[in-house]
Amino acid sequence: xxxxxxxxxxSLHFASFLEKQERTDLNWFGRGYVALxxxxxxxxxxxxxxxxxxxxxxxxMIQFAVEGLVLLRDVIRGDAKL
Numbered sequence: 001x002x003x004x005x006x007x008x009x010x011s012l013h014f015a016s017f018l019e020k021q022e023r024t025d026l027n028w029f030g031r032g033y034v035a036l037x038x039x040x041x042x043x044x045x046x047x048x049x050x051x052x053x054x055x056x057x058x059x060x061m062i063q064f065a066v067e068g069l070v071l072l073r074d075v076i077r078g079d080a081k082l
Contacts, residue, residue, distance in 0.1 A: 027029050038075045045080045047071050065081045 032051035037044050051063045074080035 014038075029040075034067070036064075036068050037073050038072055038080070040075065043082045045071060045075050045082060050070045 013034045030050065034049050035046065036049065037046045039045075047067065049064065050065050051060050053059045053063065071080065
C-alpha cells in the first residue's frame with residue numbers, strides 16, 4: 001500500500017485544496033486563458049487562447065466554448081494544422 005501524504009480525494013479538505021490550487025493557477029496563466037486540444041489517430045491538434053476579457057467569467061466561458069468548437073470543426077474538415 002502506498003502511504004498518503006496529502007488529503008483524500010473524497011474529502012472536503014481535498015476540495016478546498018483544489019479550489020486554492022485553481023486560484024493559484026489562474027494567477028499563473030491569467031484569467032481568460034485556455035489550452036484546447038483534439039486528439040486523433042494522426043496526432044494532437046492544439047490551440048491556446050487568451051480572450052482579453054479579464055475576469056468576465058461568463059464571456060470567457062462562451063469564448064472558450066466557441067473556440068473549442070471551431071478547433072473541432074477545423075480538425076473534422078481537415079483544415080487544422082498539427
